[in-house]
Amino acid sequence: MTQSLTIARPDDWHLHLRDGAMLAAVLPETARDFGRAIIMPNLVPPVVTGAQAAAYRDRILAALPEGADFAPLMTLYLTEDTDPEDVAAAHASGLVKAVKLYPAGATTNSASGVSNFENVRPVLEKMAEIGLPLCTHGEVTDHDIDIFDREAVFIDRVLDPIRRSTPGLRVVMEHITTANAADYVKSQDRDLGATITTHHLIINRNHILVGGIKPHYYCLPVAKREEHRIALRKAATSGDKRFFLGTDSAPHLDGDKLAACGCAGCFTATNTMPLLAHLFEEDGALDKLEGFASLNGPAFYGLPVNDAKLTLVKSDTATQFPEKIDTENGPVTVFDPGYPIHWSVAR
Ligand SMILES: NC(=O)N[C@@H](CC(=O)O)C(=O)O
Ligand SMILES: [Zn+2]
Ligand SMILES: [Zn+2]
Helix, strand or coil: CCCEEEEEEECCEEEECCCCHHHHHHHHHHHCCEEHHHHHHHCCCCCCCHHHHHHHHHHHHHHHCCCCCCEEEEEECCCCCCCCCHHHHHHHHCCEEEECCCCCCCCCCCCCECCCHHHHHHHHHHHHHHHCCCCEEECCCCCCCCCCHHHHHHHHHHHHHHHHHHCCCEEEECCEEEHHHHHHHHHCCCCEEECCCCCHHCCCCCHCCCCCCHHCCCCCCCCHHHHHHHHHHHHHHHHCCCCEEEEEEECCCCHHHHCCCCCCCCCCCCCCCHHHHHHHEEEEEHHHHHHHHHHHHHHHHCCCCCEEEEEEEEECCCCCCCCEEEEEEEECCCCCCCCCEEEEEEE
């Protein structure tokens, strides 16, 4: 039996494309299925200014395959030296769609992030004034806070105070991993949304640690207990417009993942849409997939829904996804849910 589902072409509201050889290898994986993506600015060095974002956008456009139907939506990396006027100009020109907050030291390439939130107050106030969203990596970095508690503590100690003291600031809680974050979003009536990754709908912390450590399941924020995964599944499949897809597809070379100090990130660009079709069907919510992947994000960002469509088909035989994609510097492993998937994207 073949089943099919056609939805508006989806967008990815949180994506790492990197640069150079990695960009060339991973960009086609996203451009195949997605119309647009919010491009994370955590390069080395980071994308801080409007001029750097324009140059990075040009490198992405130059790396796009012939005939691709894909537009990168650029972001700026917030530092304590960020100039509010540069941010405003990059927004006014249409170049930049969000500013990204990394607490210093919270994740991959976050060393230039924010330590003292008072120092970014003028930028946040400017963003509230012009309606430019702040995307947050929501984890505190205090050494005395357990890594599994860092998201919940961030909401209480950092996010809620920032939102209270900056009325009108629009915030996207990126890659949420806890019931605490989902509940916080639901408890607020305006200016707040959240992205959810594909992998956090699939794995809990046991998948990383039971029966041997699984470096390809290690990402930040780290997957939490099963009850949190279930809360994320409920939020994603609920139809609540405040929740939308941000894959956080974060490629690292296998050599950097399979190491004594392995990098954080799951690479899901290749198979995200078939995985989501599987998950939403499992939860009896296939009719909510289009909202999550294609409608709620544009609504939050004030952008039109893509005109193009994407069709997913389900067949009796399991879909064969590539195990790895090759880059000039070595392979990148594609996220493996650990069970067969029968959905694929119709080409
Ligand atoms: N999610 C991750 O585990 N890694 C991301 C950074 C991030 O999104 O926090 C990366 O850039 O590799
Ligand atoms: Zn992050
Ligand atoms: Zn990310």
